[in-house]
Amino acid sequence: MPASDSDLAVLASFEAGRRRSRVFTSTRVENMISLVLVIAVLVFGAQALVFAMMTPDLPAPRSVQRAVGESLDAGIILLVQVFVPLAAVVVTGLLRRGLRIAAGIFAVFYIGTLVIWPAYTSFQFGGQAGEPWIWYLLTVATACAAIAFPVVWAVAYTIGVPILFGLVRSIGPFGFRNIDVGILDALYGAIFGMVIVVLVAMFRQTARRVDAARDAALVRYDRAVRAHAIEAERVEVDALVHDNVLAALQAAERAAGAEAERAAVQIARHALTELREAGFEPADDESSVTLKEMAGRLRIAAQMMEHDFQVESKASAGAVVPQGVANAMGLAAVQAMVNSAEHAGGPVGSPRSVSRRVVVSNTRTMATIEVIDxxxxxxxDAVPTDRLGVRVSIVERMAAVGGASQVRSAPGDGTIVVLSWSAEEASA
Incomplete structure (x- = not known):
């Protein structure tokens, strides 16, 4: 029996949901990290720029001036080298595109700035109490490295670059001065940078685990939906076989005259028709059936039974159920009537007189059919599991439409089969 278009759509949506779930939390974490980095760059970058503008112009060494040209200011080139990549980090962070590339470029350019810094300043900042303006960008550089590079490279950068800064910070025109200041600055930068690297790695790892858990949950849900669809088809096929094929075979076996043979042929034709139509998915039917109409259908079914059934309708005039539910409840009720007709009176030839009733009723939220004898x-509990009459044609058939069934019976006390359906419970 092929799956319906709605089943395929549901399974396709689950597959798409699994693909999205793999990056859902990771994407949100990356967006959060990007926002924090942009804020840090704006704060520390603005602070560094202000101090860079306040620093008095220093005469660049002749070697540097010859390298950049007599008409260019080496200080301007250094500012462009630092703050243009830094501005790119802000722009890409706000756009959430290309942030890792921009952050990696700034981290590399910052190393280049540290390398040429002593030559640019003629070693005049080395060992002084005041901080050079590139100091305010050390933590920004380590944060960019934590975002742009793998964890191993980010850790190496976070340890190596503060050490390089400490050396640059301590070297003067005539050797190292106040090296303890450089060591403290290097330790501070390395510790603060490692905190950033650990936080970024932890957030990313947690996000990946959450995405993996979401993906696994969707896979389990997908499997449950598939299993439910397979089980629903199995119930439908079992009910079809029991209600039509076995009924046709039993009628053919019991036929003891021309009229009975004609009835058996009619039942067999009906079974073949049901089997041919079973492979086609019926169109969605959103119509409703009143409970009084259901009672009328059961009266017609009762007239075809070999024993009398009294059909009563206690349903409200406007009480309705969906067409699919009406079909399931009606077929389950007919099966309960067939079971009562065949078994309630005891062995063939037993003089026991049995009273049989079918009651259709409803409350404000529930529709009910009772088959009583x-x-x-x-x-x-003693019914064998391979008997399909109660388990498939009644219990599982009602469960397939979101309804419920109860079989209350005991030896010598008669039988009551209660079929119920509630819109609230079916949609829960």
Whole structure:
């Protein structure tokens, strides 16, 4: 029996949901990290720029001036080298595109700035109490490295670059001066940078685990939906076989005259028709059936039974159920009537008189059909599992439409089969 278009759509949506779930939390974490980095760059970058503008112009060494040209200011080139990549980090962070590339470029350019810094300043900042303006960008550089590089490279950068800064910070025109200041600055930069690297790695790892858990949950849900669809088809096929094919075979076996043979042929034709139509998915039917109409259908079915059934309708005039639910409840009720007709009176030839009733009723939220007899009864728990009459044609058929069924019986106390359906419970 092929799957319906709605089933395929549901499974396709689950597959798409699995693909999205793999990056859902990771994307949100990356967006959060990007926002924090942009804020840090704006704060520390603005601070560094202000101090860079306040620093008095220093005469660049002749070697540097010859390298950049007599008409260019080496200080301007250094500012462009630092703050243009820094501005790119802000722009890409706000756009959430290309942030890792921009952050990696700034981290590399910052190393280049540290390398040429002593030559640019003629070693005049080395060992002084005041901080050079590139100091305010050390933590920004380590944060960019934590975002742009793999964890191993980010850790190496976070340890190596503060050490390089400490050396640059301590070297003067005539050797190292106040090296303890450089060591403290290097330790501060390395510790603060490692905190950033650990936080970024932890957030990313947690996000990946959450995405993996979401993906696994969707996979389990997908499998449950598939299993439910397979089980629903199995119930439908079992009910089809029991209600039509086995009924046709039993009618053919019991036929003892021309009229009975004609009835058996008619039942067999009906079974073949049901089997041919079983492979086609019926169109969605959103119509409703009133409970009074259901009672009328059961009266017609009762007239075809070999024993009398009294059909009563206690339903409200406007009480309705969906067409699919009406079909399931009606077929389950007919099966309960067939079971009562065949078994409630005891062995063939037994003089026991049995009263049989079918009651259709409703409350404000529930529709109910009861098939009642005062026959010999039975023990529902003792019914073999390979008997399909109660388990498939009644219990599982009602469960397939979101309804419920109860079989209350005991040896000698008759049998009551209660079929119920509630819109609230079916949609829960």
């Amino acid at each position: 005062d026959g010999i009864g039975f023990d529902p």
